[in-house]
Amino acid sequence: MVPDDSEEALIDGLVRSAFQVMGVLTRIGAEHDLSLTQLRVLGIVRDRRPRMSDLAAFLGLDKSTLSGLIDRAERRGLLARTTSPDDKRAVVVLITDAGRDLTQRLYEQMRDALAPATGRLGARQRHELTELLETVLTPPLPSTPRPATQR
């Protein structure tokens, strides 16, 4: 399939927006001495109790990488390790209260940082963009049901 101009422009937009969003996340993470990966781990573990291997698979990282990652987060009191009762080989990662608090703050900062950008759209356009993004990037991964957090 020969790519036309509109496809080229779209890809460009997607890539640029990705870099900008990542820039925001990187900055917010850095303010708390957290890398992008640590940020992701916190986001995942926030409402899940994955095993090391689950995390590694989900993040596309080697298990040895996870060991170090979790080590550092554990040393900071953000995460904790437990042995699985089902499989004595497995290590389950869970978030601590401190980790949860920090994660909450991170989410709020992220929202605030992106608000000026998203605020440039009206409700109608926001909805439109959300739908289009969903369509384009349909995730083949089963997303975990998020409890409707009231606020």
Place this chain on the structure above:
Amino acid sequence: MVPDDSEEALIDGLVRSAFQVMGVLTRIGAEHDLSLTQLRVLGIVRDRRPRMSDLAAFLGLDKSTLSGLIDRAERRGLLARTTSPDDKRAVVVLITDAGRDLTQRLYEQMRDALAPATGRLGARQRHELTELLETVLTPPLPSTPRPATQR
């Protein structure tokens, strides 16, 4: 300003799409032993001749980081250094033929990798999404590290 649900959903979409696009870029880069940062540098230097400090400012990295980055790319024959005739302190970075060829291949792979996603939209929707992305992420995202010199 109290964020409503539609804003929350949009931010979620933007962040997830960013991670997915970054995933694609990371994978393609890895296939050529290039980090995300190296990828960006190639993309920038492809049609520009920035000085080290320009690159550092644009990427939001320290100059010393750039030294190492350019060292490695130079060692691989992808980039080259020249001294600026205007300012004997300044070092201008430029892309080699090999670097240009590789960059071209990277772009094509990127397009191919994202095509299944973008292909899910019709021409009309593609246009729509492109426009919306432009609107949302246009000017100064509050976090973008921009050199104070311009703007």
Place this chain on the structure above:
DNA sequence: TATTGTTATACTCTATAACTATA
């Protein structure tokens, strides 16, 4: 035997501090 994690090792990315050369 296969799987789960950790450890040892090595390389890249990153920043800070100290330094050289030029402005």
Place this chain on the structure above:
DNA sequence: TATAGTTATAGAGTATAACAATA
């Protein structure tokens, strides 16, 4: 003095290989 880059150093992120414990 101030700016442009490099180097030395240190810590985090990453993968590969070798290993221990469990399945």
